[in-house]
Amino acid sequence: MSTNQVIISMENLLNNEExxxxxxxxxxxxxxxxxxxxxxxxxxxxxxMKRR
Incomplete structure (x- = not known):
């Protein structure tokens, strides 16, 4: 997984403040x-998210 993919995955999971x-x-x-x-x-x- 590239750095960009990790950042995109994190953006889907966490908001900018987090x-x-x-x-x-x-x-x-x-x-x-x-x-x-x-x-x-x-x-x-x-x-x-895990429960979904």
Missing amino acids: IDWLVKFLAGKGSNDEIIEKIVRITTKLEK
């Missing part, structure tokens, strides 16, 4: 509260 946060998280930036909130939000979204 992608921006994920990039910050992977770069080691962001507060603990923000990290916990976003992980819960993304995990919930993934669980809902």
Whole structure:
């Protein structure tokens, strides 16, 4: 899978705010509260998609 395919797949899964946060998280930036909130939000979204 190419980088562009990964980005397109992520855009279908996450919104721009979540992608921006994920990039910050992977770069080691962001507060603990923000990290916990976003992980819960993304995990919930993934669980809902898995049930479909």
